[in-house]
């Protein structure tokens with residue numbers, strides 16, 4: 361991951377006052393690779409790296425973080441900014457019926473997404489929605505939408521054989537008006553590649569149906585070609601937003617950045633599966649994390665911020681720095697972890713922090729274990745908690761009895777505490793969890 365790769369650069373950069381250009385460029389080479397691996401289109405990578413470098417050079421390094429982390433923060437912030445800092449929903453507040461037109465290449469997921477959005481609008485937005493397929497190219501395309509309509513209980517425009525797309529669109533608008541629908545969704549035909557006939561058809565359809573929203577549907581796995589697709593559509597049709605499908609696959613989401621950079625339009629939804637409720641609003645922060653390969657660090661930090669009190673963390677950080685992480689601290693850590701979704705949840709969210717994962721594996725990442733560990737520490741005297749080395753065989757037996765556990769479990773806890781104490785010293789050196797919090801919070 362990027363953080364692994366950057367750690368080499370981190371070390372070189374440590375202990376300087378301000379980020380020097382050469383250092384930033386070295387870090388940005390790694391960022392560039394990460395972006396290309398995430399399938400961000402090359403011209404977009406170039407532009408982005410240049411911008412981020414400018415922002416980074418000369419910035420003072422914050423006390424609580426390493427220069428490398430600071431670079432990651434700058435890159436992350438720049439990504440989020442470029443992806444659009446806010447979630448943007450559909451804007452359909454007009455005299456009904458509001459028209460939503462879906463465009464994109466064949467197989468990008470237009471028809472599926474049409475049904476997903478219609479279902480969402482019906483269920484969450486309590487709108488009356490009608491869908492119409494304008495795809496007369498692909499055999500059975502109109503039937504496909506009708507079937508999806510039945511599955512989602514959304515009305516579809518009755519099929520009339522032999523009608524051209526523009527006529528179907530007119531009929532859809534008329535029917536929607538007469539029957540009092542709030543929203544009409546127009547599912548258009550795609551092509552395997554962008555061509556002028558397709559663009560002309562899209563333009564004609566946009567002209568007569570005056571859509572509130574024209575959404576470009578793009579497969580997140582499109583990769584480097586995403587830029588051409590986006591450019592072609594965006595030049596000829598007045599897009600209002602983008603939907604990125606197949607984000608459930610192994611796509612890192614680089615196409616999101618390319619789309620945004622080329623169209624200048626917000627990404628409104630992401631498709632996360634074949635099921636008809638597999639659609640979500642776009643979260644720029646999450647996708648930035650995914651593009652950088654930093655796992656779900658952002659949501660980890662968000663959850664951490666909810667549960668960890670600032671001064672508590674401060675005191676703990678100070679103790680860790682001095683190598684004084686004792687069993688009382690472990691106990692409050694355990695309680696925090698429980699609030700954050702347990703050991704397994706935490707471990708899953710911390711890519712790259714192997715030491716902690718290992719410590720957790722040794723402690724058997726299981727939430728019932730947290731409760732037993734708490735009982736063990738409760739059965740110790742205050743002195744034992746601050747000086748675990750006092751715990752000889754005799755004391756261990758007493759603690760095990762007092763907590764209803766076994767000496768083995770007491771030993772396991774002590775081992776885990778040792779592992780964590782040394783892991784935390786290492787993390788602390790790298791800026792600490794709180795450092796991460798300051799980075800992303």
Ligand code: GDP
Nearest residue numbers: 466467468469470471472605606631632633634
């Ligand atoms: P269209 O040609 O643009 O209308 O594409 P379709 O809507 O017919 O979708 C093509 C295929 O992609 C279908 O098999 C869909 O089930 C699948 N698909 C669409 N969106 C997603 C998604 O978000 N995730 C996954 N895994 N599959 C999707």
Ligand code: MG
Nearest residue numbers: 470471495501
């Ligand atoms: Mg289709």
